[in-house]
Amino acid sequence: MEDLREDRPVDLVAALARARSPEPPGPDTPAGQAVRAWPGPPRPLAQASPTGLDLGMLLRLSLAAADDTGRLRPVSSAGALHPVDTQLVVGAGCSLPPGRYGYDPLRHRVHRLGPQPEGTPPGVTAELSVTARRTSSHYGHRAWPLLLLDTGHAAAALFLAARALGTDEPEVRLDGLTETPLATVHIPPPGERSPAPPDAGTRVPPPDDGTRVPCLDDGAGVPHPDAGARILHRDAGTRVPHPDGGARVPHPDGGIGIPGLDGGTGVPRLEGGTGVPRLEGGTRVPRPDGGARVPHPDAGARVPGLDGGTGVPRPDGGARVPHPDAGARVPGLEGGTRVPRPDAGARAPRPDGGTPVPDSQAGVGPPTPAELLARRSTPPPMPGTPPRDALRAVLTAAAGAGTGDLRWCAAVGPPQPALVALSADGTALRRIAAGEARPTLAVWAAGQAWLADAGAVLLARGCPADADAPHIRRAHLRAGFAVHLAHVTAQRHGLAARPVGSWQQADLGAALGAAPGRDFVVHGLALGTCHADEENTT
Template identity: 55%
Template sequence: MNHPEPDDLPAALAQARSARRPGPDTPAGAAVPAWPGPPLTFPDAGPADLDLDALLRLSLAAADGSGRLRPASSAGALHPVDTVLVVGDGCSLPPGRYGYDPLRHRAHRLGGPADGTPPGLTAELSVTAQRTASHYAHRAWPLLLLDTGHAAAALHLAARALGSAEPVLCPDGHGAHATALATVHVPPPGPASPPPPAPTPAELLARRSDPPPLPGTPPADVLLAVLTTAARAGGDDLRWCAAVGGPRPGLLEAAPDGAGLRRTAAGEARPTLAAWAAGQAWIAGAGAVLLARGCPADADAPHIRRTHLRAGYAVHLAHLTARRHGLAARPVGSWQQADLGAALGAPPGRDWIVHALALGTRHADEENTP
């Protein structure tokens, strides 16, 4: 696996935000690390155990032979996130460290448990940067961090679906594995049920990124629900708004009291967003575009890492909320020159688009239905 991030992450982010275009594709390399030892199947879980087989099938496992189709979103379906499973007591595998193979849904034992390993599972998430850089080149690092956030959120939702106590996300790694960008600790199931509404396994397996176009403006109450989900999950470093079209185009935010939406800017923003998002013209016709904004140009590496991981995490949870309300949705991670604050008249370099979720009331296949 590669080093968790470049030596100068702020410089890498500045390059990714620039107008410079990536060159031709390069080889992506292996889709899974060459974990040592024989592949192990996941045993059946006991009544009080965390079911690792089900947890990983609902979060990280590939559902097709190519490895592209998975419950966690990934830029270009390149899936750079690698996972080490730190297993404590109360799990369906014996305690120890395991490398996870999402293509074959197998574990490879790497060693015994360290002293102080907590009960349940701690998933240490790192990346093989070559997979994403093979297509996105210098634009890769924000996408790698966003993908890690999506993987963390997929684990969170799977744990809740299985009745685990609330998972804990650490967006700065701090695991025993030196290359971890983030860790997610999933406790064993407890007597208390997770707070409603817990997702169902069927919901998690059905959640996919819808192909464009995504026309149709969501109703105000649905858009508020999606914005509220993102804001709650996104931490203190990000602000959230939604660009809408229609007869009154502009930017909307959740009101501070949560009672509804308020308009923070007037005018049609979606064509500009389409230009900023690597020229994806379909975004100009999306029903709404949920935007995570923040991460100023002078942010240091921990701030960049934290905001991008949190943005991916929050957009993944918002995606599920959108699907529950019948919306089509697609994450949008690649943004160039997207200084939203400066475009709205604020000082430049302070308020950049970090991640987005395009929303619509109609799916692409419905557009072709007579």
């Protein structure tokens, strides 16, 4: 696995196809240094003036390690390997002299790399790239999606830290057009809106009616991730065959059957070689908690799906659940448009002009520093289905920040297992498929059995098999960004939460009866009402 900074381009299309395949990773390899070896002596981060941007606090709330190993940080990372490297382009109004710096998150120090580029605006621009070796040391060929997701999480951590410090609106670029840096976050000093960056192509014009996106993160709003960025040009791209070519997928535990979407009875292989796992020989699957086993269905039975867009058969033989319009968009920002931030006591208008969201759901302020420092990935298990209002808030936070190439839904557990999504006006949850999906997700998510008993699993879906490299980068960066904001939202609602980034053959669209290779799980967030420590002591 090459480092992105080396002059050896990565075939991202082929890398993603292989990461999605059932091929297991090889043995662990050395991860190398936990921090990039920046040249020059380290410099402390001085405290800012009352009117300046405190870079020390900004980084402490977002990227800095809280322990000597570097694993414990305010930002999520697959395997706590933290591959993201940060360069800071510092302009006027900051606690460091203008210039370019490399950041050391273990020692919370910076290394001056040179002068700032001409035309650098006030504030700081964080340029995010990755050292792929850290992640590939454990995940092998599955590393590339995780590297991109981790970068999106880091961008969101910087964004939330800026909001906690009361800066003007940060500008986040997640357009996927460049390999280095993969993403940038510009943060102006408090009370000073930065000028537009130099024009490098056609840009999405902001609307006249505001600058913020309503987001149920109990915060003051989340911007569209690439607002103000270049309009993306999609090439036709090379079509990539479905990773498994329709072959059967062995269970990670050695050929054990896979529970599935038909009321907990198992997912048979779909017709047409779509790559949905097939159960072999009627093998039963033990529950992760050692409880009852899930029986295998008759061989060759079909997964209940949205056949022809007509709906999902209910397990009890009742009415079908209408399939959502294939062309519909998850409520959120279209084309980089932003929505004004609601005033206190006001009702936040929906982007699609539907029913406004009550102010009690639209957020009461930005996150506090204490909340950001307390953010952690909950260790499993995390049972307990979240309340509908809390789940709707988490879905809205994700959909508001991760629009465009992604759609969002959640698999929920008892008493009514189903896949749910936001209603068209964003004020309620609607069911898009009936039946138990979590055990199948557990197998798709690198065989993490505990996921079968999570209270709910938020899912970002999209990124088809024929996506080109910019599309792949953009979808994964946005998914990481959105899941990080959703994670903080879940924390504010008292939920246990843990991001899930590694997915193999997770063709959710095909499992629901749509065309294969078009609608893969890109990222997930497991949710529950009971934390592991509570579960283990009761």
